[in-house]
Amino acid sequence: MLPTVNNNIVIALDAMGGDFAPLSVIQGASFFLDNLVDPGIKVFFHIYGDQKEVSPLLAKYKKVGSNSEFIHCSDNVLANDKPSFALRHRKDSSMKAAIEAVKKGKASGVVSSGNTGALMAISRFILGTLPNIYRPAIVSALPSKTKSFVLLDLGANVDCNADSLFQFALMGNIFAKIALKVDNPEVALLNIGTEEIKGTDSVRGAFELLRNVQGINFKGYIEASEFLEGNIDVIVADGFVGNVMLKTAEATASTFISLMKQEVLNSWMAKILVGVLLKSKLKRVLARFNPKVRNGAMFLGLNGIVVKSHGNSDAISFAHAIKFAVNAISENLNQMIISEVSNIE
Amino acid sequence: MLPTVNNNIVIALDAMGGDFAPLSVIQGASFFLDNLVDPGIKVFFHIYGDQKEVSPLLAKYKKVGSNSEFIHCSDNVLANDKPSFALRHRKDSSMKAAIEAVKKGKASGVVSSGNTGALMAISRFILGTLPNIYRPAIVSALPSKTKSFVLLDLGANVDCNADSLFQFALMGNIFAKIALKVDNPEVALLNIGTEEIKGTDSVRGAFELLRNVQGINFKGYIEASEFLEGNIDVIVADGFVGNVMLKTAEATASTFISLMKQEVLNSWMAKILVGVLLKSKLKRVLARFNPKVRNGAMFLGLNGIVVKSHGNSDAISFAHAIKFAVNAISENLNQMIISEVSNIE
Numbered sequence: 001m002l003p004t005v006n007n008n009i010v011i012a013l014d015a016m017g018g019d020f021a022p023l024s025v026i027q028g029a030s031f032f033l034d035n036l037v038d039p040g041i042k043v044f045f046h047i048y049g050d051q052k053e054v055s056p057l058l059a060k061y062k063k064v065g066s067n068s069e070f071i072h073c074s075d076n077v078l079a080n081d082k083p084s085f086a087l088r089h090r091k092d093s094s095m096k097a098a099i100e101a102v103k104k105g106k107a108s109g110v111v112s113s114g115n116t117g118a119l120m121a122i123s124r125f126i127l128g129t130l131p132n133i134y135r136p137a138i139v140s141a142l143p144s145k146t147k148s149f150v151l152l153d154l155g156a157n158v159d160c161n162a163d164s165l166f167q168f169a170l171m172g173n174i175f176a177k178i179a180l181k182v183d184n185p186e187v188a189l190l191n192i193g194t195e196e197i198k199g200t201d202s203v204r205g206a207f208e209l210l211r212n213v214q215g216i217n218f219k220g221y222i223e224a225s226e227f228l229e230g231n232i233d234v235i236v237a238d239g240f241v242g243n244v245m246l247k248t249a250e251a252t253a254s255t256f257i258s259l260m261k262q263e264v265l266n267s268w269m270a271k272i273l274v275g276v277l278l279k280s281k282l283k284r285v286l287a288r289f290n291p292k293v294r295n296g297a298m299f300l301g302l303n304g305i306v307v308k309s310h311g312n313s314d315a316i317s318f319a320h321a322i323k324f325a326v327n328a329i330s331e332n333l334n335q336m337i338i339s340e341v342s343n344i345e
Numbered sequence: 346m347l348p349t350v351n352n353n354i355v356i357a358l359d360a361m362g363g364d365f366a367p368l369s370v371i372q373g374a375s376f377f378l379d380n381l382v383d384p385g386i387k388v389f390f391h392i393y394g395d396q397k398e399v400s401p402l403l404a405k406y407k408k409v410g411s412n413s414e415f416i417h418c419s420d421n422v423l424a425n426d427k428p429s430f431a432l433r434h435r436k437d438s439s440m441k442a443a444i445e446a447v448k449k450g451k452a453s454g455v456v457s458s459g460n461t462g463a464l465m466a467i468s469r470f471i472l473g474t475l476p477n478i479y480r481p482a483i484v485s486a487l488p489s490k491t492k493s494f495v496l497l498d499l500g501a502n503v504d505c506n507a508d509s510l511f512q513f514a515l516m517g518n519i520f521a522k523i524a525l526k527v528d529n530p531e532v533a534l535l536n537i538g539t540e541e542i543k544g545t546d547s548v549r550g551a552f553e554l555l556r557n558v559q560g561i562n563f564k565g566y567i568e569a570s571e572f573l574e575g576n577i578d579v580i581v582a583d584g585f586v587g588n589v590m591l592k593t594a595e596a597t598a599s600t601f602i603s604l605m606k607q608e609v610l611n612s613w614m615a616k617i618l619v620g621v622l623l624k625s626k627l628k629r630v631l632a633r634f635n636p637k638v639r640n641g642a643m644f645l646g647l648n649g650i651v652v653k654s655h656g657n658s659d660a661i662s663f664a665h666a667i668k669f670a671v672n673a674i675s676e677n678l679n680q681m682i683i684s685e686v687s688n689i690e
Contacts, residue, residue, distance in 0.1 A: 082540060117538075145600055145603075158543075158544055159546075192503065192584070192585055192588040192589065192592075193462075195427060198503075199503055199585070200503045200504055200585060224588070224589045224590075224591075224592035224596060225592040225596050227593060228596050228600045239537070240544070240545060240586060241585060241586055243537040243569070244537065244569045244582075244586050244589060244590050244593075245589050245590075245593045247569035247570040248572060248589075248593040249593050249594075249597045250570060251570050251571070251572055251573050252573065252593070252594045253601070255573045256597075256598070256601045258490075
């Protein structure tokens with residue numbers, strides 16, 4: 001059963017996490033309520049943060065104020081806190097209190113733009129993993145040339161055996177059904193070649209496990225050279241490789257954006273001859289791949305819905321992260337994972 | 346001593362490897378002789394390939410014809426051959442014969458655009474590794490925002506222990522001195538965070554080894570998000586991670602290039618208002634990051650100079666791969682590696 005307050009889905013918000021918090025969080029909640037609530041769904045917030053900073057915002061964004069309960073927290077996790085430090089010493093933090101709300105059944109999910117490592121460590125400690133899940137994974141939906149795809153693990157686990165990669169594939173498959181709205185997602189393992197003999201023991205072991213399982217549309221290996229072609233819905237890798245892939249793609253995209261701006265958009269030719277028209281066209285192309293406009297990542301395999309919004313989220317991207325959490329809850333993501341894993345193993 | 350014929354450096358060319366072979370190889374040799382030979386250096390080729398295909402080209406490109414010896418080979422390694430198959434069954438191939446020329450002292454180095462895995466497997470089998478080197482690595486010089494950097498391993502070794510990563514750092518350091526012409530290259534290990542506790546056991550082990558060694562300008566960890574910033578000269582990773590990083594960057598760059606062409610360069614506005622001027626500016630920006638214009642990779646740690654030109658090399662990029670091999674030979678790359686490793690270990 002979903003925890004509800006007057007038949008609303010309750011989301012716990014860490015108001016203090018992220019570069020532009022708490023403004024981005026409260027503005028984001030407001031944007032969500034105004035623009036992103038699906039028919040038939042009602043959302044209520046538990047907002048955790050520093051009273052002095054948050055109260056004025058709740059007074060200003062009245063719809064959030066009247067659709068939420070505010071809980072003061074005397075501390076918050078800092079962006080540079082080590083996960084182990086945050087776990088041990090940020091006991092009165094807004095992040096920890098928001099996660100505990102999920103544990104206690106006061107909320108169905110939590111959204112934070114705070115420190116990723118700390119959010120994973122504290123979530124894992126407080127919520128634990130779903131039944132039979134060895135390790136939680138960080139997943140995100142990313143743009144490709146033609147459609148979105150799902151990539152996991154993005155950094156929760158540096159070394160993974162075949163069983164863990166196999167479970168990431170199962171969880172990613174469920175996640176893709178909800179996040180991408182695809183019925184039978186195409187799932188592939190990231191490898192450095194497409195022949196069966198390539199790769200680490202873990203990757204080859206996961207290949208064997210996936211090849212022999214029913215109910216997964218397993219497509220074998222994918223190379224990084226193909227990752228933006230839009231042929232695959234779910235790409236599975238260990239957290240070291242997935243993290244490097246994501247950051248490499250983001251860095252390459254950002255570099256192109258800055259080179260374009262510097263060399264082309266700011267040239268006198270662009271200014272004089274083209275004006276706003278070509279600029280806007282170019283900007284639209286670039287924006288699709290700009291990491292800043294994406295709405296963050298989700299922690300899969302935890303006994304609770306935890307959505308990590310980008311650290312530099314603005315209100316709109318934070319609103320989309322809330323939307324993400326609400327969808328995962330209303331579509332029973334974790335129940336689907338539990339049932340998939342218990343059916344297969 | 347370098348093998349010489351009339352005081353020339355001798356390079357063995359696999360004329361049959363690559364998408365545009367043998368034309369790209371012979372044209373490339375011609376371009377090299379005309380444009381890329383440093384003063385005081387003379388280069389002579391041993392060219393291995395199919396007589397029917399290569400002889401007419403040698404007749405056409407006369408300078409190559411008169412600066413080379415041609416050796417007919419009845420077979421060649423195909424692009425899709427598995428390395429193990431090529432090693433066992435391509436005994437009369439141009440690739441194998443070219444590598445054997447180095448083993449026999451007839452040539453000082455080999456350049457091939459052929460199948461990377463086969464080139465590594467056959468080179469390793471025939472040439473072996475340098476004294477005290479555990480594993481050879483694939484290295485390439487890549488563009489960043491401000492300057493070039495060196496990345497290794499690009500895929501020769503999927504699992505690496507700390508000792509192997511440490512040796513990659515030593516070899517990459519030497520390679521960077523020659524390829525980038527930097528006196529004291531800044532070396533970093535690729536990791537998914539910059540704190541000391543992050544990463545796999547291998548990466549953390551290599552960190553400890555590098556931190557405690559003299560003569561390496563070790564800068565600690567680098568994250569993939571920083572790889573194009575131009576802060577580091579040598580980035581060290583295992584072959585799985587390095588391969589994913591390279592291919593992810595290339596795929597992202599290519600995707601941007603095609604999106605730009607499609608959305609901006611082909612728009613009526615660009616055509617009518619801007620014409621060739623802005624197009625050429627945009628193309629110049631894009632070209633710097635186009636993998637097709639790079640001149641390939643080198644295998645480090647083998648007992649012989651082996652340069653792998655891109656499979657889709659044209660004449661000019663093949664010519665630069667030859668230049669790369671000549672530099673490595675004339676600057677005693679392998680002697681420097683031997684001396685570095687023996688000094689340290």
